[in-house]
Amino acid sequence: MKHIAVINGPNLNLLGAREPDTYGRDTLDGINAMLAERAAAWGAACDFFQSNSEGGLVSAIQRAASCDGIILNAAAYTHYSIALRDAIAAIGAPVVEVHLSNTSAREAFRHTSVIAPVCRGSIAGFGPTSYVLALYALTHP
Numbered sequence: 001m002k003h004i005a006v007i008n009g010p011n012l013n014l015l016g017a018r019e020p021d022t023y024g025r026d027t028l029d030g031i032n033a034m035l036a037e038r039a040a041a042w043g044a045a046c047d048f049f050q051s052n053s054e055g056g057l058v059s060a061i062q063r064a065a066s067c068d069g070i071i072l073n074a075a076a077y078t079h080y081s082i083a084l085r086d087a088i089a090a091i092g093a094p095v096v097e098v099h100l101s102n103t104s105a106r107e108a109f110r111h112t113s114v115i116a117p118v119c120r121g122s123i124a125g126f127g128p129t130s131y132v133l134a135l136y137a138l139t140h141p
């Protein structure tokens, strides 16, 4: 069985209530429950973690180093956290960058991802389905 870590960054604990026109009405718990179901169907198991702090996310990435893959929505840290970039580069596990919204279609400061060059791939713009696509990619090599 494959073990996949699902790591979410700042303000994603507010999903459902936060800017629903941009991020939708699904809660993080709802997205995680849906992912757990998909994972079971695809012979995998997911661990879920969310933090609003950069250090918490760095530690979570380090802890997940021996997983078969990491699904990471680094939220705003995507755009400027060299600490997260270095954490991803330091481990062997493949990391898939995900975003609910299409960051390329939004403000210019969201067009840059400092983590993308060290991730296996990036998926953005499909709402909660972005996470499912990442899970599919990591469980169907």
Ligand code: DQA
Pocket: 010, 011, 012, 073, 074, 075, 076, 077, 078, 098, 099, 100, 101, 102, 103, 110
């Ligand atoms: C986000 C996009 C980021 O630019 C933003 O800071 C977020 C959420 C997304 O999932 O669309 O918090 O990562």
